[in-house]
Amino acid sequence: MRALIWHVDEFSYWPVGRESEAAEEVPEGPREFADSIVALVSVEEGDGPAEAERMASEIAGVARQVGCGRVVIYPYAHLSSSLARPREAVSALEELSRRVSSEGLEVHRAPFGWTKGFRVRVKAHPLAEQLKVVEPGGARGGGEARAGGEAKEKFHRFIVIDDDGTEYEVTREDWRSSPPLNKGDRRHRMLAEFVRNELEGRPPGGSAPRHVYYMRKLELVDYAPESDVGHMKWYPNGVLVRDLILDYAYFRVARQWGAMKIQNPLVYRTDVESIRMLQGEFHERDYSLDEGLVLRFASDPGAFPFVQRTMFTYRQMPLKVYEEANCFRKEQRGELTGLMRVRWFLMTDHHAFLRDEEQARAEYRKLSLLFKQLMDDVISGEHWVLGFEFVEEYYERFRDYIRSLVAEMGVPAFVKLMREMSHYYAFKSEYQAIFPDGNNLQISTVQWDVKNGERFRIRYIAEDGSERPVPIILHASSFGSIERTLAALLEGAAWQEREGYNPVLPFWLSPEQVRVIPVRIPDHMGPASELADELEGRGFRVGLDDRDLTLSKRVRDAKSRWIPYIVVIGDEEVRGGFYSVTPREGHRIGEEPTLRMSREELLAELERKQGGMPRRPMYVPRELSLRPTFTGVS
Numbered sequence: 001m002r003a004l005i006w007h008v009d010e011f012s013y014w015p016v017g018r019e020s021e022a023a024e025e026v027p028e029g030p031r032e033f034a035d036s037i038v039a040l041v042s043v044e045e046g047d048g049p050a051e052a053e054r055m056a057s058e059i060a061g062v063a064r065q066v067g068c069g070r071v072v073i074y075p076y077a078h079l080s081s082s083l084a085r086p087r088e089a090v091s092a093l094e095e096l097s098r099r100v101s102s103e104g105l106e107v108h109r110a111p112f113g114w115t116k117g118f119r120v121r122v123k124a125h126p127l128a129e130q131l132k133v134v135e136p137g138g139a140r141g142g143g144e145a146r147a148g149g150e151a152k153e154k155f156h157r158f159i160v161i162d163d164d165g166t167e168y169e170v171t172r173e174d175w176r177s178s179p180p181l182n183k184g185d186r187r188h189r190m191l192a193e194f195v196r197n198e199l200e201g202r203p204p205g206g207s208a209p210r211h212v213y214y215m216r217k218l219e220l221v222d223y224a225p226e227s228d229v230g231h232m233k234w235y236p237n238g239v240l241v242r243d244l245i246l247d248y249a250y251f252r253v254a255r256q257w258g259a260m261k262i263q264n265p266l267v268y269r270t271d272v273e274s275i276r277m278l279q280g281e282f283h284e285r286d287y288s289l290d291e292g293l294v295l296r297f298a299s300d301p302g303a304f305p306f307v308q309r310t311m312f313t314y315r316q317m318p319l320k321v322y323e324e325a326n327c328f329r330k331e332q333r334g335e336l337t338g339l340m341r342v343r344w345f346l347m348t349d350h351h352a353f354l355r356d357e358e359q360a361r362a363e364y365r366k367l368s369l370l371f372k373q374l375m376d377d378v379i380s381g382e383h384w385v386l387g388f389e390f391v392e393e394y395y396e397r398f399r400d401y402i403r404s405l406v407a408e409m410g411v412p413a414f415v416k417l418m419r420e421m422s423h424y425y426a427f428k429s430e431y432q433a434i435f436p437d438g439n440n441l442q443i444s445t446v447q448w449d450v451k452n453g454e455r456f457r458i459r460y461i462a463e464d465g466s467e468r469p470v471p472i473i474l475h476a477s478s479f480g481s482i483e484r485t486l487a488a489l490l491e492g493a494a495w496q497e498r499e500g501y502n503p504v505l506p507f508w509l510s511p512e513q514v515r516v517i518p519v520r521i522p523d524h525m526g527p528a529s530e531l532a533d534e535l536e537g538r539g540f541r542v543g544l545d546d547r548d549l550t551l552s553k554r555v556r557d558a559k560s561r562w563i564p565y566i567v568v569i570g571d572e573e574v575r576g577g578f579y580s581v582t583p584r585e586g587h588r589i590g591e592e593p594t595l596r597m598s599r600e601e602l603l604a605e606l607e608r609k610q611g612g613m614p615r616r617p618m619y620v621p622r623e624l625s626l627r628p629t630f631t632g633v634s
């Protein structure tokens with residue numbers, strides 16, 4: 001669906017004659033409008049209620065932007081060359097009107113199917129003329145089915161694969177009675193939620209997701225009103241968490257897998273044929289700049305030309321590259337929710353260039369197992385399931401391979417089949433985190449690409465010395481994006497909270513791992529700083545609460561910041577040669593014990609918690625008295 005949207009001083013129209021059978025009756029009421037938003041709308045093939053809803057939020061967004069309360073929807077066939085059939089166009093326009101009016105705006109709709117004349121005076125301000133494009137099915141760059149509606153149109157067969165590899169075909173009507181979806185353990189309950197979201201749509205959204213509250217409360221990430229929507233600002237503690245995740249993504253995943261780290265530009269030329277094709281196929285909302293330039297939506301526009309100019313032979317394959325990729329997608333305003341969907345994000349993106357199917361199968365398996373470990377150990381615990389999208393003919397060929405892969409991973413999966421290839425991939429897997437509010441979010445993904453090797457003329461030297469095109473490329477993202485990973489980590493904390501436990505971040509990602517609180521200042525500052533020095537020297541992140549506040553207030557503050565270990569030092573501790581330590585994780589809310597620990601016991605406990613995970617120093621001052629307040633949310 002496309003709409004040319006004007007903010008007008010005056011607009012009037014007059015029907016001249018019927019154009020088609022489907023012409024609507026001319027409505028009663030005004031045909032002249034002052035100070036209004038006029039939307040000239042072309043309904044395109046494939047547009048349904050979901051597209052109407054998204055366009056409605058675009059139009060309402062413009063109306064709010066310019067502070068105008070009246071909208072005229074005007075059918076206009078000249079914005080597209082692939083128009084919907086008249087009957088479908090009328091029903092999409094009806095839905096669009098309903099949705100716009102449900103946003104609290106006054107709506108008039110000009111009749112469809114008439115030749116009409118109009119007169120217009122458009123206001124002279126920068127926002128007075130805007131073109132909005134809503135692609136059928138939504139932005140699929142992340143490869144994520146959004147609502148049941150899309151799964152219905154894009155996919156025609158659905159299969160549940162249980163964690164032992166057994167297949168169960170399901171339909172939109174009977175999925176609830178499928179045996180694996182009725183097993184009742186946590187993982188199968190998660191799968192049932194995911195299948196429901198895919199086939200019936202997500203539960204209606206109530207309040208904002210929990211992570212939106214946490215991300216500000218913990219002073220990690222926040223909205224940045226001076227930027228475009230969907231561009232977040234990161235506070236020091238957020239930057240720290242992001243850097244730690246990137247450390248893990250490179251050292252523990254990409255490097256271990258054998259990838260070379262590269263970096264490509266963020267801006268690309270749209271007059272390069274292959275870039276244009278890639279861009280079009282992604283169904284992506286371009287972030288366009290002047291002069292035929294566009295910001296990249298993934299690392300692909302850089303990575304493929306990069307490898308195309310790299311000389312390599314069969315001996316150097318699989319050739320693997322990795323990039324920390326800042327990406328930009330102009331998602332619809334109405335779809336931007338906290339960290340789940342943003343316009344600027346950082347992807348941890350891997351590509352492997354493979355010689356043949358056998359090699360590709362081996363790498364697909366390696367990546368699948370690596371990402372399973374990552375989801376289990378780092379991101380989501382038991383709160384995730386697998387999704388697959390398959391072109392049907394590939395499913396028939398890879399069926400046994402996929403079933404045994406699912407069994408090896410031990411995580412049940414939901415498979416959606418499409419008749420024909422609509423993207424560059426023949427199939428892909430998605431690791432879906434499930435949130436307490438019933439939402440799901442794709443984190444890791446692996447994709448089997450059979451098109452871009454040829455399209456970008458990526459070649460290798462074969463054993464007989466000839467040059468051959470690379471037949472298969474695997475795309476893989478370990479953390480999806482850092483933003484999504486952070487959303488999943490915080491929603492994981494929301495799961496803990498919902499089950500009565502203290503919400504926590506994993507110890508290695510906690511911006512401040514230990515807070516040392518001297519009971520009286522300055523009496524106990526000496527031993528407190530001494531401990532802080534020692535812990536810092538061993539690579540832990542320590543805060544020292546030197547503020548002139550009551551002890552209970554300082555302890556409360558440490559708890560509200562989710563500090564994993566609170567260490568109190570007073571007369572008793574100094575005399576007895578021990579510390580009073582309050583650990584947070586795994587305890588019910590308000591029932592954290594306070595333990596007496598020796599220096600050695602405390603150190604051993606912290607080392608055990610840290611395991612071999614990446615370490616970085618703190619990004620804010622150690623002394624609480626030196627720290628500014630960023631959000632004022634506590």
Ligand SMILES: [Zn+2]
Pocket residue numbers: 298299300349351475476
């Ligand atoms: Zn890619």
